[in-house]
Amino acid sequence: MQTTVRRYMPLISLGAATVVLAVLPKTGVPQAWLLYLFYFFLFLAAANMWNLLAGYSGLLALCPAAFIGLAGYTMTILTWLDIPFYVGIIAGGAAAALFAAIISPSVFRMKGVYFAIGTLVVPEILRLVFLRWRPVGGELHGGGAGYMVKGMSGVTAEHRYWLALAIGVASIIVIGIILRSKFGLGLAAIRDNDATAASAGIDVFRLKLYSFVIGAFVTGIAGAIFYSHQGYIEPSAGFHIKWLMTALLATVIGGKGIEGGPLVGTIIVVILHFQLARYGELSLLIQGIILVIMMLAAPQGIMGLVRDVRKTGGVRALLRSVSRGRIKARQV
């Protein structure tokens, strides 16, 4: 009995938290809180998916901006064709996933750092393509001028909040399911050593492809929801490196390759995002410093630190063992 409760504890607390967060807009909390939470859910989805790719699949994919921008554009362009935006959001995720599947044969040929560079170039190419391409709306719209999202009358901030909540929770569930399945086991094997994994009968390409496509889909949906809130999309912001930055910062601060990492990291990133927003460039400067210090001081992130503390039995024991050099900085 005890073990069953323990086993379902995370699921129960996730469910309870979801219910509380879902009724929050109806309790009359300040609009600003809802906005913070809206950003939190979207960043969480992006961070969870980046963790799936970089932390569990060994794919240091520097292209979340490609998925977000592409999904945002798909959603926006579909609203111009009189298709409701919620259909556009799903279509956006699907477009991002399709794009991931299309580029995978070429980008997966690159290993390690080559993969990282190759994927870093992808959003830049998309940005240049969308600077030229005007799929709808004639000469006055599109290109560098971007598009307004149409047909959003009657959609309130609450609706978008619930959408964001849904994708945030969904990203947690997706990660949870993947990590507890055979698929997750295969991914762990690939991350640790892909040659050995392949010789043990794991289809390395297919597993990586699945996680790349799933990551693209969920990240894309989060991006499309973000642009339904923004109401406007243009190439430079849509494919901006700051999307990568957000996902990466949240994952690294929380703990890369740890299930709860992005959750903790995203809380900190969102607090930083809003607390430092009034300082403009100082905000990103401070985020940069935090990133460097975090990486050097606690490469495993906050959750990694917590895990180490638990394992060694308290903070003092950890400090002692670190000073004795028993725990070396482990592989990130």
Place this chain on the structure above:
Amino acid sequence: MESLADLASPITIGVLLGGLYVVIALGLSLVFGVMKVINVAHGDLVILGSYLAFVASTSWGLDPILSLVVGIPLFFIMGIFIEKFLLHRAFRMSVDAALIVTFGISLIIQNGAQLVWTPLSRGLMTSYTLESLKIGDVYLPLVYLVDFVMAVVVVLAVHQFLKRTYLGQAITAASQDSQTAELMGINPARVYQIAFGIAMALAAIAGVSLALTFPFTPKSGVPFLIIAFGVIILGGLGSMVGTFIGGMIFGLSQTLGGHFWGPTGQLLVPFVMVLVVLTIRPQGLFGR
């Protein structure tokens, strides 16, 4: 019907522009070749070099190229410190960790520059900025020629340094096999510091070159970083000759792309080429 004479101008400009890209990409290529670290902050370090030249010319009235006498040693020392105190620890952990640290450094430089120098677009005005030479039907802006000459000098200097001096050979050895190099009495930690210092000095030179040619803002580093990646991918990571030819190809395809498809075609053509090369030959045209 396009005549060859119409193409003469984009072709020469493309080659000269390629020179600028080579200098920007060289530091990145060196750090990658030696340390196997992708220095995402390289573009911003180049822009920092541009600002240094900007300060030198506006506050002290120094010619930007002359200001390198101060800039190169300053950047070299800065590079050694960055490697010693920030990168080295991360580098020992893993390649990803080093990548993330350089990402953080990039943010710090970008936004620090924005605080100090404001987001305004700057440019270097010298007596020769607007001069151009007329050769046949082709007008050559003098600064492009300066960029190209600087590129050739820098590539030859780095090549000779790596080939002829003890230190250069040590760097090459450590990049080929750091463990064996260590057995031969080379201290890889020291070699990495010096290599990063040289990469930073190259960033200072590239910064001056860039500032002479284009206006720049604190955020200009990222597009040039991505261009530099393109150049390196085309030429092959860590290959000096490859970087040079990659830069030429990139510059040429950019100006020819602009000639045939208008301004937005400029960068699209080289980047599509980069993706094609990556798919067919992931190690680059000249990579091992």
